[in-house]
Amino acid sequence: MRILVANANTTEAITGRCADAARGAASPGVEIVPGTPRFGPAVISSVLENAVAAHGLLDLLAEHAGQVDAVLLAVSLDTALEAARQLMPCPVVGMTEAACLTACMLGNRFGLVTFGQTEGYRQLVAHHGLAGRCSGLLGVDFTPQCALADPEGALRVVAQGVARLVEGGADSVVLGGAALAGMEPELRGAAPVPLLDGIVCGIRMAEMLAGLKPPKPATGPAAPLRGRDSTGLSPALARLLRGE
Amino acid sequence: MRILVANANTTEAITGRCADAARGAASPGVEIVPGTPRFGPAVISSVLENAVAAHGLLDLLAEHAGQVDAVLLAVSLDTALEAARQLMPCPVVGMTEAACLTACMLGNRFGLVTFGQTEGYRQLVAHHGLAGRCSGLLGVDFTPQCALADPEGALRVVAQGVARLVEGGADSVVLGGAALAGMEPELRGAAPVPLLDGIVCGIRMAEMLAGLKPPKPATGPAAPLRGRDSTGLSPALARLLRGE
């Protein structure tokens, strides 16, 4: 089984870290294929960057269509998730989506902790139709850069954030964003509830979906496109719009 | 890995069928442990039977606490799911819950088809906080008994139900209820969208959750009980209420 771990920003180092985490979570025999878009924003932390990044991400996915068994979108805002599903012949899962749905099976309501602003996550959880399962979002006052410089401090503030979310009614906590990826093992001992890592949950969900080999919709709004023209898109992406 | 497939009614034959289906879906090396309650309703198709059945199901689970790695509730209404999570030291997943959450990763909205009344499913989907992801519920005019006598006819009416749900906006369709379990392979060829079988999705989700080895909540409303007295319960169940 081959799973494409697709970053949606153009920073290769982040792709590498996500691919390593994915390899750590994958079952034996699963090959992780890392991918980075050819163009787009260097990071995605706003609605504008997220909208611009969709094209580059879909361009990347089109290159791998037919060659992988599933795709994990390794981007915290689940960029272009529905579009990626329509594009690709295989299952596609978003890392935050996977963490939130896993949380739904571990308790009634989940919290989400991240570095910085939470508004993008608030909209994402609502977009996934899961607002009723979310007890709260908490942005701790720390940047990904600081986390690299002071990993101990980062763990401490995230742990405090987890504790506050639990007080507010969270039965589990999603670790939001690539910067918190990989922290779960170190936080687990002290955390009063399960913590969900998007890459770990995402790889396991991708494996599960690939195993089901679900057919694509033959009709309706999510069915693959046929005969659609375009201008200036990559040959691979243009071909998939034409349904070839 | 050992997974308890727990029926919530007292009909052994249904337990057997669910266990067989579970074995067919499980990964190599996973042992399926079938379980049937000692007491309770023979079938569960009403809010009253569902409420009565909770005790027998939890009584059954208590017998297996500590001896299995995960539990699949093999009952269409996900009977006593949250209570089972609080009771057991391992992950617990409901079959309809698992199918609905899997459907959420395959498209925007799912439909659900079942034999007979849909009201119990409507309340269940709402209870899971997934009403916004559900495009419609459809009860086809067929009984589980008829399905045993006329399996061809059953497949035909379910296929018609699927087609109507797809017209109504379903990107995938959950096959609701034990009577539809196992139909997916035969329906797949003609269905315009993916069909989700609760036992298949449930086993895969149970494996996934068991693999994460999530800790139990240490505090809050979902934490295991301690020091609670009871009257007339089985020794195993009474012990878990006392937190021993």
Next chain:
Amino acid sequence: MRILVANANTTEAITGRCADAARGAASPGVEIVPGTPRFGPAVISSVLENAVAAHGLLDLLAEHAGQVDAVLLAVSLDTALEAARQLMPCPVVGMTEAACLTACMLGNRFGLVTFGQTEGYRQLVAHHGLAGRCSGLLGVDFTPQCALADPEGALRVVAQGVARLVEGGADSVVLGGAALAGMEPELRGAAPVPLLDGIVCGIRMAEMLAGLKPPKPATGPAAPLRGRDSTGLSPALARLLRGE
């Protein structure tokens, strides 16, 4: 008119206190029939205990079917309310349900104050479809045990909780839980809004519903059961499942 005041836990002393409060609220000529389950948890303050208790409560109700004109569930989480309605030939009302619906007729939004955790009430109010009428829930830091030892202190902290809920927009406040039952007369003088006691509201609602003599649904998901088999249930409960 005879009204069954059904406790859902197995602690006789609580049944007695609830029955006394019910007698104080009932109209002249109404006979209060107290009932305690034969088995189940000694207290109900978790989703697990609530699920286990349903069987014992329904077992108790079945013993009184046909011999009472209405049932008041004297349990704060309105345990198995819909199932009890399907089971019994007479009206059934829950104490928290009754208080919340009464509050809806006294102002726009109600608050709810209780000892300890509020999560069970949050889910209950949402289950009743009344989340939009609830301005907030507040769990004061006090236990039922402390309230028995320090009734003055209990009144003080509840009054403070009421005041905070009123600041948050409550036009009335539901006193949640058996431990707060009976406090209303002592709190009334100082409270800036009406306070609702579940036993008082419940008895009055039970009288009202019994007076209407509403027929049972003849069809649909709430209609009484017919011809359902079971194993290991009490003769009375098994008989009602068979529709005899």
Next chain:
Amino acid sequence: MRILVANANTTEAITGRCADAARGAASPGVEIVPGTPRFGPAVISSVLENAVAAHGLLDLLAEHAGQVDAVLLAVSLDTALEAARQLMPCPVVGMTEAACLTACMLGNRFGLVTFGQTEGYRQLVAHHGLAGRCSGLLGVDFTPQCALADPEGALRVVAQGVARLVEGGADSVVLGGAALAGMEPELRGAAPVPLLDGIVCGIRMAEMLAGLKPPKPATGPAAPLRGRDSTGLSPALARLLRGE
């Protein structure tokens, strides 16, 4: 106990019919006080008439402030209900509100049948926060005038409407509007679910609330007004705005 049955339109004959129905439903010893506004629309079946009628209804209520123990608004759209509560020193209940809340205690979801358009009821049920408890609204093609001329035909079409609502998931059905008031006894025999009459439910709820003698809010948006000036209002209404 004295209960004001306040019509909100200026048609005395309707006031009389409502008062008669109220007397039939009231407990022994309850005096029904009928009231008709001095000015306003002759019937209320639009948002415009409803808005105009509020003043006349509140003008009427002000005349009875302090002289009655409760008020039943005998108008299908529960005209100016919250304003009436703020105005009056005693409890106030609306007839449709009372029927809907009673229905909530008899089953999961209620339907509502009426003559003509249902939009006003749709908004009213949503305004009461009960949309989640309502399975559907149905306007049968009949006018109040026709109902007077052909009472048999009216019963037949209402019964058909009830049957359709039950098919759509209603566990009980509210009879909406003054024109359907009093039909319940004749429909009861053939109806598969309980039918709720607004006047009957309203009188019983009014009695219940009067018995509780709830205090008025001392603060907040629902507290009685003080020191508010006005122009051209009746002395009684102007006095209550001034808080005298």
Next chain:
Amino acid sequence: MRILVANANTTEAITGRCADAARGAASPGVEIVPGTPRFGPAVISSVLENAVAAHGLLDLLAEHAGQVDAVLLAVSLDTALEAARQLMPCPVVGMTEAACLTACMLGNRFGLVTFGQTEGYRQLVAHHGLAGRCSGLLGVDFTPQCALADPEGALRVVAQGVARLVEGGADSVVLGGAALAGMEPELRGAAPVPLLDGIVCGIRMAEMLAGLKPPKPATGPAAPLRGRDSTGLSPALARLLRGE
């Protein structure tokens, strides 16, 4: 183009201030027609005053029916807005409605700041179906009277309120109530997000709607009335109920 700026309370001075503000916002060639009700409350800051005021406002509007091209309701609670739309042959817009809808085009979520209680606005925003677009409401501790005496202080507390709403996720802030009308130019320099003034937005929306010359609904619940009788209403209002 003539736009009626209709106050809903009877205080002429407020009508004058609103008309002046409207003239400042109107396009060249637009004539502002001020209007004050003949009777009703002197101010509107409660649900009771709002319900009483509807009649006087509709009475005022009826006088101008056919003589103006649009109506702006210059009252913070958008008193009787739907009724006014049914009454008048021209478009009608509410000042808070206009500000909220404009805010929807400037960002994802808006906050609202006002003097005193916010409950009326909470209900109004929900009534308009915009609760999902509102990040929060904030009542600053200041009265309109104080604002007249201490305009500097008023600006300061409003600016502080705006800042808190922005922290809570507001992309823009509606200035709620007549007392804040006209503050926008003075607050704009220091505010981190756009501020919306109801009179300014309302006049521009009224101009826009008048330009569209939308037809009135010919059928349905919002269509103009025909043949409705009434008692004690002004000749103009009675005539419009009769559809003459």
Next chain:
Amino acid sequence: MRILVANANTTEAITGRCADAARGAASPGVEIVPGTPRFGPAVISSVLENAVAAHGLLDLLAEHAGQVDAVLLAVSLDTALEAARQLMPCPVVGMTEAACLTACMLGNRFGLVTFGQTEGYRQLVAHHGLAGRCSGLLGVDFTPQCALADPEGALRVVAQGVARLVEGGADSVVLGGAALAGMEPELRGAAPVPLLDGIVCGIRMAEMLAGLKPPKPATGPAAPLRGRDSTGLSPALARLLRGE
């Protein structure tokens, strides 16, 4: 005043038609600037095309930043609306957004009629938070191509669709999609409710917003970006991400 009418697909002919319609609706002195993306899908009628198109649209907008007073997105799905708002120094409005918000000021609930599938609109209306104001969506069985060949037939089926939406409770109807743009004058005579054209409403809303000259948010998730790097984007777009 200069308003950019930005198509989001690459078909120049559609840009031309939208610009002509915009000129017809614009006030005297307003200059309409048509714009077509350099790359992207030729039409947008799926979530995949919509996601791909966002980049080309934002690329187009970046070219005009600072040179126009407002932007109208002339694309039925309001492609990348929030991202466009964050990108541009001037107001941005979507054509369907504008029609829906205008409809909110003309009646309680609006319907929407379009050619073909409605799912994209359903999600869009929900995304705008206006689901509670929408009475229904209706896709008539006609293609834009057929409409060009048979304009009489197109008018007829749209009129039938409008009639069905009005029966279902619509107080006004939004004409969804570029293919229905311009039909309003021909349909108006026979339609029982107002019909809303996205280009007409959009131009008027764009003029209104440009007149307000609202400042951009200085902080928060919608504030313009600063210092963000990117790869392979156009110089204009890359510059705006850097905040230059």
